[in-house]
Amino acid sequence: MNLTESVLVALTALRTNLMRSTLTMLGIIIGVAAVITMVAMGAGAQKKIDDQIAALGTNLFMIMPGYGRDHGARTSKVRLSEDDARAIKNQVPDVVAVAPTIRGMAQVVLGNLNWSTVVQGVDGDYLIARNWAIVDGREFEPREVEGGAKVVLVGATVAKELFGEAEAVGQTIRVNRIPMKVVGVLDAKGQTGFGQDQDDLIMVPIDTARTRLLGEAGGVAKAVQVIMVSVRDAWMMEDVEAQITDILRARHRLQPGQEDTFRVRNMSEMVETRAEASRVFNMLLAAVASVSLVVGGIGIMNIMLVSVTERTREIGLRRAVGAKSRDILVQFLIEAITLCTLGGIIGVLLAVGISVGAAAIAGWSFELQWQVVVLAVLFSAVIGVFFGYYPARRAARQDPIEALRYE
Amino acid sequence: MADPLIIFDCVSRYYRVGDEAVKALDKVSLRLDVGEFVSVVGPSGSGKSTFMNLCGCLDTPTSGRVMIDGVDMAGMNDDQAAELRNAKLGFVFQQFNLLPRTSALDNVALPLLYAGCNRRARHQAAAQALDQVGLGDRVKHQPSQLSGGQQQRVAIARALVNKPILLLADEPTGALDTSTGAEIMALFQDLNDSGISIILVTHEAEVAEAAKRRLAFRDGKLLHDEALKQVRINHQETRIV
């Protein structure tokens, strides 16, 4: 008997017991669907994190003020200034952009529309450091930054809230009652990893923000909250970090042995750390899902054993009319493999359905990889062989006379 | 004299149950020729089925020699026995043993699957065999949609589909009422007329008389071996029932 015939016989047998076959497959279906969904979800989360890193800007340092310590006692917060930023830019050759920024809240009004949003004071380097593009209009010109001009870049969310479909560039909006001209609209960046809308903001020249909107912070002239530093290449990060630390320590007159009064954070590293955690979590989920696949395989074995017992007479009959014991083995083995493979394929379809559905409804991100799909189907076929072999061999070894007499 | 089909030479078949040896068949010697119609009778447990299984290559003797169509069974392995059954023998059982939820046509075609015939040849031969047993109009029916007598005829068609030289029937009328049983016996007589040898195990005296020769077993021994004046069963009368 050739293979096609064997497959046909197996399929016929499965079809005559449709309900049972379906229930048996369910274990594999759920297992495969779970594995693929988990892996796809993991890959989706990974991609999201990669996107976040890209959105954040590449090879980025964030320098924030820390607390100074004097003989163990905490002193007041030491401020960073625009001069610190300029010093870094002038003295470190491997930086692409150094962007001092300040940040606060502001009320934005256009006609009778009122929107409360984040205002970010930036200089010309900020968009470079953050790898942020303008979709409409233009960036600030250097003289606007220097002169503290009343110009504003609006984030995608703000643009939508205030202008809807209408043209934003060229319009005047009131920011904390001060009329400012919109010169550009920022590209949409989406949410941060913490669920914040990054596009709900406006940007103004840093001087404008300080003098007109947020007010001068005490302590140091031209104080800034954060300095962003973008480095040319990933491998330079460590070196640049050391240089920045040296420059800032010198500028803040810290003695050797004294703690830094600022913090230099590698942003990509931070995101990577979180990514690592979510990767481990996802692998754990996938492992649990694989267990359910094995449980599904045991279910197949169980049903195949029942089926062999139940069909003892059929086996006896087939032997009597000329089936060799190998024919019986192959038949039951193919039944098991077919159940598993079919279950695997249905599981894949289910996983695709779940992924697409959950992505559409809950906004989760999934990355289906065809390698995983092929592997899952192959793996379920292997499960079929593994768990189907024992029942099939049992069927093949039955004595035809005993089998025919079986009640 | 006709050609020998089956030769038993001092054949015994023992079963070991616990410490005791059950002599299911005890030193039986006989010869059946091509074209014979033999009925096998005897009380329950006398060894009829054991004898049948040995004739059908389903079992091997504990001692003695069994020759089927000139081939010594002793030299045959499992696969060769299966091939011989497939090529030369046809089985009919008391419980019909049809595959459930499978059409009459596919049931009848089953032996040809293992003979390696293609689908078309299988279905053609199966339809022809069903015609031969008078069920040409029931090819699509499943066992549950057929009467007991019809099911047994499907089983007979299945035994015939590979054009066997020997038909082995173990109590083929055991599960049928008298008139349906007579119908089946008439069919066997027709088949025997067409040249197929038949060995038929039965409990019923009338059924046994439909054969040309009767073997009587008791306690595993062959008690009587007698030629019969075959009682023809009138199909005209029975087919109407």
Ligand SMILES: Nc1ncnc2c1ncn2[C@@H]1O[C@H](COP(=O)(O)OP(=O)(O)OP(=O)(O)O)[C@@H](O)[C@H]1O
């Ligand atoms: N597998 C077995 N193991 C042990 N003993 C067996 C086995 N098969 C048959 N026997 C014994 O062999 C003897 C003959 O059995 P067999 O089935 O040939 O009888 P039979 O004439 O066909 O009876 P019946 O008319 O009830 O079918 C019986 O005593 C039975 O108990």
Ligand SMILES: [Mg+2]
């Ligand atoms: Mg019996």
